[in-house]
Amino acid sequence: MKNFDLKEGYYIVTGGLGLLGKQHCEAISKFGGTPIIIDINHLEFQDFYRYLLKKYNKKAVLFENDITNEKSVKEVVDKCKALDYKIHGLINNAARDPKVTEGGLKNKNRLEIFPIEEWNKDLSVGLTGAYLCTKYFGSYMNKNYGGAIVNISSDLGLIAPNQELYKEDTLNSENQPVKPVTYSVVKSGLIGLTRYTATYWPKKVRCNCLCPGGVYNHQNESFLNKVSNLIPMGRLANKDEYMPAIVFMLSEASSYMNGAILSIDGGRSTW
Template identity: 50%
Template sequence: MKKNIFCLDSDVILLTGGAGLLGSQYTEVLLESGATVVVFDINAESLNTLENRFSNMYKNKIFTYKVDITKESDILNAKDEIFNKINKYPNVLINNAAIDPKFDNSSNINKSRLENFSIDQWNLEISVGLTGAMLCSKIFGIEMAKNNKGVIINVSSDLGVIAPDQRLYKKENLSDFEQDVKPVTYSVIKHGIIGLTKYIASYWADKGVRCNAFAPGGVFNNHSKDFLDKIEELIPMKRMANIDEYNATIIYLCSEASSYMNGAILNMDGGRTII
């Protein structure tokens, strides 16, 4: 019988932001595919919920750590703990952690707009979404390179390929300066992740480490009808993604099925970026 190239039985996969909306989906499908899954997240409560959900069914296959990936010391300490517990380092890294920007309507000043965007918020979001990905790639990529085998997956977005269409967020009866917008950090981070991907893909290619970017479109999560009507006009398939539609793509990128894929940006957005 031929080897199942989608099997992850021998893999230790580190997933950052693994307790979030999509992260928990990825955690489940990776466990189902046989992987040992190490989850980093900053939210201790969500990590506890995740571990309680899966630990009985996948005994000794899921390990959760509260880690601030903006702090190199936090990542290094967790790296040591992982080795002490599993006796090896992750051979697959999924850089999924990011701060999901939320609109704040509690003030007369719309802080999402570029005119009002604070340097503190800029630094915070960049440090998680971009610096954190670089630090995790550096720290765990070193070990992959030593072993001449590894995979790094960076989660970008359709908005890492195109600019946000701010008309999606526009509301009637508000002036231009009151309108919500997708913040500048989101575009910078998701475009930057693609740059990081290309850099790593060439940097460690001779060491057997592959690096690819995944650029998903938006996922339906109880959005308003007004928003759905607008965004569906921008997507040839006329809908947002369902919450589980990216799971198989994650398995593909982690597995030997994508063994000749390196430095690629895999768009999966219902066709939005082709228009």
């Protein structure tokens, strides 16, 4: 369908070399757009660049800029202007998030001992970075071609984390691993940023929020069994299952969608 077309457009993806970031970039490429990745993890870029070029005949662009630094974000905007990249969209995807692996949740970030330094780092990437990119790329789109902003929140932006999921039988209660407080704060904050931005440039820049559920990513069997029992569909998402939503939210297919919070979590936040 033509209104899902992203051709001729350039789309900013922060954290575009992460697990879901790559999927967002692939979705853009598949529907004819060019992903502009802002990520400090440059080591994976060349392989990913070749993958997109071979599969979709689309080139990707990488800027190794720090989204927590205002001067650095403005530098990317200036480079895009100089290169005549017609920015039509922004995905605020970058975040610091301790992952559940085969060995469990590595970061034991209990609230009582959570370092203020970690709080500042997490909010700096997840919220300050999203704010700065919205400030500069949003205003650029408003003054030029218009476009869409997609903020990547989480099902845990809608509900509290169930800390029982991360428990380890060999540890006492004071040493149990937990999902850090900053994850909920950042993901909830992105929902607020979405609503604010949606009403700020409503004639030319739409802003919506995607709240994905958990994704299969080499988690241990115990965790998978426990979290699957909290999801009506009985499973986590495959990493590519959010791609259609990304295309929809960036494209003219969602032309009357603004300020929406789209939950795709297998029904978890419904229970």
